Each structure stands twice: as C-alpha cells, then as structure tokens.
Amino acid sequence: MASPPADDQDSPAPPRRERPSWLIDVAVALLLLVADAVIVVVAGVLLLAVGLGTAQPSHSPRPVQSRDTPVLTWFVVWGVPAVAAMGAFVHARLRMPVTAVVQGLFTLACAFLAIAWTRMLLS
Structure with a gap:
C-alpha cells in the first residue's frame, strides 16, 4: 500500500x-432574556392597543371596507420569528446551549405573537 504524499502528512x-x-x-x-422579554411585552402591548383601537362596537353595523396590509408589515410580523430562529441556530452552532434554549423559547413566543398579529390583521 502506498503512503500518502508528504504534504498530507504534515498538514494539521x-x-x-x-x-x-x-x-x-x-x-x-x-442579557438576551431581558432583551427578548422587552420585545415580547412591547409586541403584546402593541397587539392589544392596535386590536382594541380597530375593534368595532358590537351594536353598530360593521361597514364593508377593504384594509390592505402593507407588505412591510408582513415582513416585520413574520421576519422577527425568522430572525429569532436564526439566532437560536447560530447560538447552537457556537455551542452555547443555555443561550440557544433561551433563543428557542423566544422564537416560540415570536411565532405565537406572529400568529396573533396575523389573525388580527386579517380580521
């Protein structure tokens, strides 16, 4: 059997x-837990404020109107969970398990909020 070239033997x-x-x-x-908590609380409060601001009283007839949601809004609503998922993946690749778990939980919270925002924007 032939031995490998000398270059391969010397390469570490x-x-x-x-x-x-x-x-x-x-x-x-x-640090990320504190930042993530602030983001989730602000998004939840905005969801509540926007949802209550656009709610129609139950006794008034609902006017037929077309509300087109800007594309940028959809990028923000679904972009934040995507970025959070990438952050969890990066921290897992960096072999930081505690941080990866925190970012994974943040991804789940963002996905839940994105679904709530989508339901509110489509209703």
Whole structure:
C-alpha cells in the first residue's frame, strides 16, 4: 500500500473551535432574556392597543371596507420569528446551549405573537 504524499502528512487537522465558557454562555443568555422579554411585552402591548383601537362596537353595523396590509408589515410580523430562529441556530452552532434554549423559547413566543398579529390583521 502506498503512503500518502508528504504534504498530507504534515498538514494539521482542521482546528476545532473551543466552546465558550459556561459563565459567558449564561451571561449572554441573561442579557438576551431581558432583551427578548422587552420585545415580547412591547409586541403584546402593541397587539392589544392596535386590536382594541380597530375593534368595532358590537351594536353598530360593521361597514364593508377593504384594509390592505402593507407588505412591510408582513415582513416585520413574520421576519422577527425568522430572525429569532436564526439566532437560536447560530447560538447552537457556537455551542452555547443555555443561550440557544433561551433563543428557542423566544422564537416560540415570536411565532405565537406572529400568529396573533396575523389573525388580527386579517380580521
């Protein structure tokens, strides 16, 4: 059996990234948890305010109107969960499990809010 060329024998194995320390992982997770909580609360309050502002009283007849929702609104409503999912994926690839779990939960909260916003915008 022939031996591999000398160039292959001298080349080192590709360097493997070291996992960040648990302290850094938990610190980043806590910072993101606070930021994510603020985002979810603001989105929930806006959902409530916009929903109550556009609600029709039950005793008045509902006027027939066409409300076209701008495309930018749909990009924001469904873009935030997509960006949150990418953040969870990136943190998982960086081998930061605590942060990845926090971002995964934020993704679920964003998806729930996006569904609520979509229902409100389509009604």
